[in-house]
Every structure is written in C-alpha cells, then in structure tokens.
Amino acid sequence: MSMSETLVRLRYTYVPDHLLGEVLTKRWTDNAVPVFALVSVIVGFGSLIPDFFTIRSGIDALRQLGEFALVVTGLTIVMLGGGIDLAVGAIFALGAFSAVSVIYILGGPVWLAALSAVAVGALAGSINGVLVGYMRMRAFLTTIVTFLILRAVYDILTVRFANLIQTSDVDNASFNFIGDGTIAGLPMSFVVAAVFAIAAHVFISRSRWGWHIQSVGGSRRSAHNIGIPVRRTVFFTYVISGVCAGLGGFLIGARLGGVGPGTGAGLEISALTAAVVGGISLGGGRGSVAKGLMGAVIILTLTNGLIRLGFASGSTQMVLGILLALAVMLDVRWLKNRDKVLSKVYVAPVYSQMADGDTALPSSDSPYALDNRLAAADPIGLGQVEGPEDVILDLEDNLYTGTRHGEIVRFLAPDHKVREVYAHIGGFPLGMAFDRDGSLKVCVGGMGLYSVAPDRSVTRLSAETNRSLFSIVDDARLRDPNDCDIAVDGRIFFTDSTTRYDAHDWALDSVESRPTGRLLCYDPKTGKTRTVLRNLCYSNGVCLAHDGQSILFAESWACRVQRYWISGPKTGVVEPVIADMPGYPDNINRASDGTYWMAFLGMRTPSYDLALRMPDVRRRMTRKLPQDDWLFPNVNTGGVVRFDDNGEIVETLGDLGGSSHPMVTSMREHKGRLFIGGILNNRVGCLTLPGRDRNWTGPGSYWTEK
Template structure:
C-alpha cells in the first residue's frame, strides 16, 4: 500500500468506467478502425503528456508543450513537403529544435531560478508567435508540396502486426522511460528533486542539471509527437496545438501525477492520456461542440487537482490504517526472573555503573573501543563521538555522517564500519574520511515491494575473510517507526552480506522477525544473530560443512535481544533492549486486537515492551545463560541496546539514553581487547 503504483487504482477504475460508458453511447466505439485511429492519437498525445509529466515529477510545470508540438509539426512538413529532406534528417532537425526549446526553459528555470509557471507561459507565447509567423510564410508551400517518401507515409499510416507504427514507437519510448523512472538513478534523482529539492541538494544531487535535463527531454518528446502528427495528417493549420497544454495538464493530473512534484510514472501518463482522448473523442462523436468540451475538460481538471491535494494531505493517515498488518506470534512462557537460582535472577549489579558523557550525547545505540582505549559511539544528531582514553573525560566529533549511527565494528585496517539507520553501510577511515559502502541489496525475486533499498541496517560484524555481515531489522518501516514493527511482529527483517573484494551486496538470510544483533563466533565460520520480537538468538553457518544451516540457540529470553558481542572468556554478551510483559505476550496472539489498536488508539497509548529496565546476559555456544546483569527499575542505566568488553570493563550503550555506562567485570582479563580477538595483536 505504500508503493506509488497504488495511486494508479483510481485513474484505472475511472478509465474502465469511461470506456464502459462511452462504449455504450458512441457508435462503432469498439470497431477496429476506431481503435487503430485512437492508437495513433494516443501515440502523439501520450508523448506530450509524458513530456509534461517528466517536468512535473521534477517539481516544475511546462505550459509550452503545445507550442513546441506545433513548431515541430510545422518544421516536419517544411522539411519533408517543401525541401524534400530525407526523413531521418527531418526527424533529427525536429528533435534538435525540440531539445533547443527545452534547453531554453531548462536554463531559465534550472540555472537562473525563474518561476516555472511564468517562464513557460512566456515561452508558450514566444514559440506560438514563431509558429504563426512561419505558418503565414510557408503555409502555401506546405499545401502545394507533397511528400512521396514511403518511410514518412509508413510512420504516419503503416501497421505492424496490426498495430500503428507510431504507437509502437511511442510504446518503446514509454517502456524505456518506465525503466529510467523506476529502476535507474536518473529517474530516482528526478523524483528526489521534485519531492524535496533542498534535501536532494544536500544529498549531493545536481539539482540544476536535473531540472535542466527534465525540460530538455520534455522538448524532445513533444517534438517527436509533432513529427508523428505531421506524418499522420500531412498538413497543419492555424489552430494546430491550440489548447493542447490544458488537455495535457488535465491528463497528467487525472492520471495521478502530482502538481507538487515527486510523484508520477509512465503508467499514470498513459492512463491520463487515454482518459482525456476517449472522453474528448466521444464528446465530439456525440455532437458536443468545442466550448462545452473545453468546459468539461476544465471541470475535470479542477476535480482532479482537488482530489490530488486532498490525497496528499490525508495519504499517510489513510494508508496507516490499511498498512499495519499484525502477525500471529506465540512466545514460550515467560522465564522466571524472581527465583534466586534462575539464570535470569533479578539483581542491581548495573545500578552503580560509572557514567561517561552524561548529557553530552543522545542515543548511543552502540559503543566500541579501539586498541588505544578510545571509546566511540553514535548520536541521534548524525555524529560519531570519540571519547579519548584512558579516562574518557575529553571528547570530539570523530565524524559527521548525517544519519543515526547504530552498529559498529573495526576492520583489519582499523577502519570503523557503521550501520546508519535509513542510509546503509558506511566506513570511516582513521583519518576521518567517510565512505558509503552500500545502501541497497538484491531485490527479492517474487516481492511486490521493491525491497532492495536498506531501511534499517542496525548491527554488523566482519568475517575473517573481510566479508561484512549486517542485519536489517525491517524492510517495512523506518527507524522511528520501530514500535509499529513490534506491533506487527512480522518476518520482515534479514541478514545481508557485503563483500568489499567485489563490491557486491546480497541478502543472506531473509524473513527474520526484527533482525538485530550480529556477532561472529570464535570459529570464524558462523555467526550469532538476534530476532528481537521473538526473543531468540540463533546461530547461522556461512562457511564450512554446515554452510546455510540455522540453529536456534536461545529461544525464550525474558526480554528483546539487541546487540551481541564477544567476551574475554570465549563466551558472548547480549543486551536486552526491553523486558517482556504478560500484556504484550498476550496481544501477540491476537493480531485482530493489535490491528484495531493501531487504527483507533494513538501510538503513545499502544502496548509497548518494557524499555525501562536494562539487562545484559552472558551465554555460551551451547545456549546456556552463564550470568545476567540488571539495573532493576532502570534507575541508573535503563534501556540497554549494546555492550562491549574491553580490558576488564563492560561498556554499555542505549538508543534512548544520554550516557554511556562502564561496569567493572569481576575476574575479567584486564588486557583483553576485542579488536585483537578478531585481527590479532598490532604488528
């Protein structure tokens, strides 16, 4: 429901309704000759609507499309009928003229920053005046001349497999533009510029060039439409193209292309063009005169604009009620945390932890230390902060990335690898250079939703051969919507692997329920990963004789596991970001109840995990809990999402905290450094 092609439902239904009504009223509506003639008109008018749609997607408007179309018709006929140019030369000249007209608009609007509406209104008048001047001088010669070019006639009147040649040409171009807009970077950048121009500029997109090229392509497509029109009719008149801009704008908006920019597609342009052509032709066949037809088109445009604006305003609210789809999930009985002999027995061992950076940081979801005892953490402001060792009193902004840094790991060369919520996997070199490694993976073969973009990459670890395994919690929601994903508890997370040797990214383990912590096992052939909402930690073998095997390890934790990291004694630490509650456990078995809650209750009143109690557990490779550390009541260090052992201390991070905790581990190795457990001592 969040995909933009869902907007096509309304114009598609409207198209079916118009076809049904007009087909019952207009004689010979379904005749082969009528459909063939409609196909040729769709080829010409559809290209104009597509041209206008491309500009509208970029956030602009082009009222000069009709004038460029008219000039193209005239130049085509002058070249072919009057001067006997070869058809390829005439076509090249027409396309060059259209590109030049578009370049004028693009330069004035894209580079000189003039208002698109007023600018294209002026160029509409100028281009139309040029048409009128040339038409008066060349009309007699055009009418007297006659082209004997079979190719020109074939383009205008020919059929291939029963389909008009012009329709095949326009269809090929439409398919190409669909690929550009939906699958290629130029199309994504065009949409980004139209959706939020300043944000696109901040993201490094060349906004001015993007806008300029949108108008150039608009001119080229309009000129091609004019060439096809000239080939079909072989003549022109003083009223050629008059009012075409209104019809094209009506078609674009009626098809679903947003006037505000950032939303549109080839399918929308085609459906809008068909709607307007069928409606206009039917009114003419029924004897409705021109002024009434224009009035009807104006009313349709007004209604379409009203619906478009109302849909944009209420889209999120409507989709939120339909999109949330809770799954049925049964958790094992809540383990006992009150019994003294329970491995999860409550205690206050974390209540007296030492505090680092209180009030200096916000949202240190993960923490990590280098070989020099420097402590790193991310903040919700988009920074990575470094606290200098050994006392961690002084700090600096080590790198500014722009998104919230989540999981972190050091590679063999000392680069800091970071998962950024909503951005992907990044690298920060020791000299503070930030590099994007990947922000997409392969698209699932049978997925309706394009799941190639990374929404919530949240933790990572590195295999001995340099491959980077990282978890993406969900493909359905952004970081700030984690509670909605918890409400759904659907298997929409995954584990992804990035290979720096080839630069390739692919999904390794799909369909996980909020995939979270990642930690390489000591054998170097498997890893541990957490699924938060199922309260489980599992082991996955990516190499060796058991490659591809997944083994559940801890299946009934008292809370929701987050980051996992190595311990100095060969075991592993895991953070529990929140505690299970009987109410939420019960609600997970009632998807209908959770769906109604999402629709009728404000999010701040939903049933939430208990995130006010911090807990860290240690486990071994047999799935045994060795000890648990609590701050019962969350008085000192409440929510805990990560922990790192370093030289006898356990450093604690929390995505909702404003501090880092440091806990002295009794009996721990005071010389153990996590980075050396991966890559060995520094040479």
C-alpha cells in the same frame, strides 16, 4: 487456545494486510488508475465498435495520436514545473497556419515550413514564459489571456489568407508524405511524436534541467534556496510547450493540407484532461512524460470512440469535462490525504503468543533475577555522548562509541577522560567490530555497512543485498543495519532488523511484531552482500562463537537467541540456544571465560505479552490514538546477562533504581572491566568485574590469541 483466539491467529497470520500499505507506498501505484482507465476504454470501445481494431482504424488513430501527443508532452513538462498552459490550442493553430502558408502561399520547402511552425510556437511560448516565469503572473489567467489574443490573431489570418491557401496550385510531395505517408507501417506523425517523446522522457528523468523542472514544480521556494534558477526554468518549460504545440500544428497542417476555423479548437481542454487523467499532478513536481502519453491515448480513444458511436460533439465535450473534474478531484484529494491513508493502513500487526518464561524479579530463584550491580558503574563521558548504542575497545585500551549525531567518538586511554571525534559517518552508528587490519566495521542505521580505516578514512561497504524474487517490499535496501561481527575468513555477518521500517521507527516494528528481519553476510573478496536468513523477528545482536564456526544472533521481539553454523559439518543449520527469555535481547559479545555477554534493552510485561495476542487491538490503537499513547515494549528497565554455549544463564546484572543504566543495548568486557552502552543514555558505564582476566581483550580473542 480458544476457538476465537485460533481464528484470530489464523486471520492475522495468513491474511497479508501489510501488502496494501506496501503497495500504496510505491510510486507505480499512481499509474494504477490511468492503466485501469486505458484498458477499460480500449476493451469497452473494442467490444462496442466492430471494426475498432482493424489496421486502417489503427493507422488513422496513430496519426491523430502523433499530433495530440506532442501537445500533451509539452503541457506535461509545463505542469511538472508547477505551471499550466491553456494557450496550446491557439499555438497549435498558429503553427499549422504558419506551415501551410510557407508551403502553399510562399512555395517554400518543407524544412522552412517546419521551422516557421516551431518558431511561432517558441515565440508564443516565450511570451508565456516571460509573463509567468519572470514577471511572476498567475499561469492560469495569463495563459487564458494569451490564448484569447493568439486565437484572435489566428482567426484574422485565416480570414485574410484562407482563399490563397485553398486556391494554391502548389503540390509538395514531401509535405504530403509527412501528412499521409508511413515508415515501417507507422504514420509519419506518430514516428515524429514517438522520437520527441523518448527525447523528452530522457530529458526529464536523466538531465539536470529535467531535475530542475521537477524540483521547481515540487517547491519553488526550496528550489530557489538550493540555487536552482527558478524563473529561467519556468520560462524554459513554456518555450518547450510552445515548440511542441507548433510542431504538432505543422503535422496536422501536412495531414489536412490546410487550416480552418476549427483547427485547434478545444485542444487545450483535451490536452489538460489527458495530462491529469494520466497522473500529472496539478500541484507540480509529480508525474512523467510516459504518464502524459498514457492520458493522451485514453482521451483520444475515448473521443474517437464516442464519435464513432454517434455521440454529438457537445456530448463528447461534456464527457471530457466530467472526466477532467473527476481526475482533478482524485488528484487533489489523494495528494492531501495520502499520508493519512498510509498512517492508517501501513502498520499491520500479527498474532504472536509469547510462551511463559522465567521471571526477572529481584531476589527470585530465577537465573534472570536482576540485581543492582550496574548502578555502581563509573560514568565515562557523562553528558558528552548522546545515544552510545554500542561500545568497543581496541588493543591500546581506547574506547569507541557511536552517537546519534553520526559520529564515532573515541575516549583515549588510560583514564578515558579525553574525548575526540574519531570519524564522522552520518546516520546513526550502531553495532561495531574491529577487523584484523585494525579497521572498524560499523552498522549505520538507514545507511548500510561502513568501514573506518586506521587513518580514519570512511568507506561504504554495502547498502543493499539481493532482492527477494516475489517480494512487494523492496528488501534490497538495508533499512536498519544493527550489529555486526567478523568471521575468521574475513566475512562480515550483520543483521538488518526490519525490511519495513527505518532505524528510528523501531517502535512501529515492535507494535507490528512481524518477522521481517534478516541475517546478512558481506564478503570482502567479492564486495557483495547476500541474505543468509530471513523472517527473523527484529534481528539484533550478532557474535562469532569462540570456536569460530557459528554465529549467535538475537531476535529482540521473539526474546530468543539462535545459532547459525557458518562452517563445519553443520554449515547452514540454525539451532535454538535460549528461548522465552523475560527480556528483549540486544547486542551479544564474547566474555573472557568462553561465555557470552548479552544486553537486555528492556523487559517483558504481562500487559504487552497479552497485547501481542490481540492484533486487532493493536491495529485499532495505531489508527485511533496518537503515537505517544500507544502500548510499547518496556524499554525503561534492562540489564546484562551472561550465558554459555549451551544457553545456560551464568549471571545477571541490573540497575534497579534506573540511576545509571536502566536500558542497556551493548556491553564489552575488556581487561577485567565491563563497559556498558545504551541507546537512550548520555554516558558509557564502566564496571569492574572481580576475578576476571586482566589481560583479556575482545580484539585479541579474535585476531591475536591462539
């Protein structure tokens, strides 16, 4: 190996390029920017302002945060529903005026003051809700109009009644406590806002109404099509926003003991900036209450910090405007280009050098030399099945296979001409195995491990396994369950081919060639699935050895078969069986004479073997070319191989002309015949095997024969 190739191997083997793509797919990455901004703002102002972290300063900040956070929470809910509310500042001011009027003009109790502020907010929110939700007016323009009207009403009322409020001799201790008091050292306004925020978070993330709001924000047309009352939901979000603004006004009225011309001025811009900076999408449907609150802390800290540093009010507003513009630009650009970015960075090929092996060329001296015997296979269900990835027969000679339409199809014995849908599972049924009780265990791509009972009832056995402790990849979910087999004690061993791609993206995994497959074990006694082996290169076929003490499993992109001991003195040991094959192995099943059948889904080519040693070329290929022009493994030519326990190749079958079975993903021997499946085929093949045991069956070798 040359020095340059050694450097390439080291670079693409040990530099985890794939982590960037994995991180960008996570929902929590949307929090990265606001978290960074929050930490930067707090650390920055903490270092510039000497008494920034004092207790008194913290209490004052929390008191303001309580009032501001309520407004931001309400606006967040509106934005999650796909709207916007620019009238919150005016509603906030009217709520404050209503509260202080009840206390200082009418001499009413605190509960009435709070109720009046909330009622004013609800009424104003209802007006916006009717106009935007039911009359379908544009939210931006509508809420600007209501802001102007409500602000004008507030200015008229303050001019008319400000003197009565200022000269009132009412002293309400409870109202004063809400404004200035603390509970367990925390300001009353902050406690109220915290309780409300927790309730709002639970409401949005756990209730049906909350899911409706996010669905409407994501796509109103789709929400309408699935039966969500879109107009009522939009109306409801504006009412909540009005209530939040009114309640915030009540709290500031209690803190200031009055109102003035500047009450709520510019609050709508500050609240909108907080929501967008916190990660609430202007497009709707993306964000959370927690993100909105994070943005509220950022904006309040930034505003107070600039004021304490001596910046004028105009400078503060300019900073907020610039920050809002940057946040909007980032939000719009990221939403528009997220998929493009992921498509360019997610596929991260690694260096892989395939050793030279025997050839599969016809008429060669190689044990893998393909012949043309599969071309003579008789078709079963020609044109009646699509994608029979695996085939299996029961003790009554009925033939079962899965289809890409999510069905298990059964062809009835003796001639297999009558077809019926045995069970509908969904997904893409792949590898299958019969259990002792006659139930059919099925690996379903993208869904998990399932069981079909003799009465045809379908049960999901497993959809997840134990997650790796330090893995960024969510490897708890089963993404591509591929093949399964059952041990004597009932444990089900099955493969999950890759933890990075779903079943239909197997070609991407082949281009990347990263060992992310695994061997899993489901224990019916505990109902749990555990990971047995990791870091397998597209783990595929699984077969219980004839002695019942070990599992044979195939790694397709590594072109090898290995043995894992599940019992006996070698329990837990992995041993190589066949290496450096000229083809990509798929399913493995027992043969009647103590050997094993193995499918070749395709054959290696010099060009692709060379490409595996050039990960930089494959990476540029995925970024520059459309997927139809990518270099893939050759899956247009396959075959069937029979080997013994020592890994010696006994015979090889092929279809040189590709007329019947150019690609083979599975095969089963049953009573002297070989049944052949292929994931790209429209038939099941049946080939008579001269000299084979006419009484031997696969299920019988597991459960009835001694």
